[in-house]
Amino acid sequence: MSAALLAAQSLVVGSASGSQFAPYASGARRAIWVVGAQKIVPDLETALRRLRTYSLPREHQRLADLYGQSSFIGRILILEREAFPDRGTVILVRETIGFRSGTAGCGPAAAGRRATGRRPGAGVLASP
Template identity: 60%
Template sequence: MIASRPGSGRSCPGPDRVVIVSTAPLVAFALLLFDRAAHRNVRSGTPSDIPARCPVDQVRRIHHPANRKLTNIMTTPMTATTFSDPAPAQRLERAAMALTAHGFSVEILDDAAAARARTTDLIPEGASVFTGASETLRLSGIEEDLNASGRYDAIKPRTLAMDRATEADEIRRLRASPDVSVGSVHALTETGSLVVASGSGSQLPGYAGGAARAIWVVGAQKVVPDLSTALRRVEDHCLPLEDARSRAAYGWPSAVTRLLILNAEFQPGRGTVLLLREAIGF
């Protein structure tokens, strides 16, 4: 959208104008301030409805940091995908290599049973553990192991029993900074990023760095080529499924009110991805 100069009837941005370029839902807007003293007059590719006398700046695509860092990694185009089919071994290996280069620890496992056993191995007995809402954890049995076995200081059942009116601050602190935060993601890119959508946001602080360690169990169907496809998977695939689950379980709809993108792990080894060869969860 190009703002017109007041009273001119022309779509010619001046030095005090703002051009807003939007790519897609969930993708941040790019704000470009035009300065007549600094612009370059580039007409190539300019829409025909912009007057010839108007200066035009060339807008270049900003690539994802992972693409710049891992220039030797090719991604796989996805056309007419249903987002439910497990990615083949070659794509799992490509994603694992990219994540490893970004500081994550990655293990490729055969199935949910292997992930269930490995999660127990990774978490020391007595550690405080918070599990994010996840069909993957529920279906695999990991959620039950962590919250009901008695081996761990399970944060979720403890906070659910607390008084939200009088203990809200303590609930927030417990969920944001456990010893270990465990969950899943909604998409994992072949360029080495994790994408997590949320309605309440309760699991996101731990994932982002509040927890001493984070573990994500990820089904093979969640592997996508890049961030744009990951965001499409969240909107077109995950949200409708979660919305139906939320309506059935709680009687109200779901929504993506928060979105976390982890492009790299600041503290190498803090985040562990257990990537499965089978599909599980949304």
Template identity: 45%
Template sequence: MIQDRGDDHDDRDAQHRLCGPCGRGRRRGCGGRPASARLPCPPRVRRVSDAAAARQAALDLLPDGAEVFTASSVTADAIGLIQEIDSSGRYTATRPKLMAMDPATQMSEMRRLGAAPQWVVGSVHALTHDGDLIIASASGSQLASMAYGAQNVLLIIGAQKIVPDLGTAMRRVHEYSLPLEDARARSAYGMGSTVHKVLTLHGDIEDGRVRVVLVDEPLGF
């Protein structure tokens, strides 16, 4: 099993790649070129020291009244972000609406509602030194919004998730994250978990669409 690395892990390579050169302030391709050029824009990154600072940094980015879908995330839950978004009344929260719907009769509507929110908030399972973001899922319910549908993507990432490369990232997903998620799912839902779908974000064609709060302490798995 891959062992997580704590605060002493050197994340400078990954942070540099995430913060690489990109045109700012325009919903255009990276470097200010037209989006049709398909040049990848790296996420905008804010690095913070701890969980409390991560929560505040995330809330600072979310406008009051925004439509926000909280993807299942131990990291976002651990810092109190999911509860604040879904229960405070400050936002138009998508998850409570989804939880009130019947999958047997409303699945198509549920898929549409979760696929294209104004904001999606969650985390990743690994971040490589090249800046690739890896998100694994059983159902894939959060992947459509992160890959394309959401206008804005906000990811909270503990520094222990930084790994050298994609191969190590996939081993982390299957050998470290999945057993912990399986145990959590069995406790919470009475059924285990698996990995059916994996999304890798190398970048985006829209500058500023993807934002990362990188936390200098272990959070989530």
């Protein structure tokens, strides 16, 4: 799963199955996203292009290396506004979070990946 943060305060998330969208969209009482500042893009068009041309090829390669399978974007979630005040928090950090040097392995999602050997239902946000 990949995502981008729009300068206009929207979050765009791409996923093959969308199975992890529920907590992003509304299922979790509290959602905290840790976002590398490099993931901020100016508009929706750029966010979608980033998902398809940056994140997807890296996720495809990661899955091919680990499991011999491919990846694709089957679902896209766009979060534009939160219905419940204080439910969502975005923490911007200066370091690169997501794919680094062509491989995934940093950020909060990586901890679950290292522990289980597979990517959890959701990566925090898109790659650098």
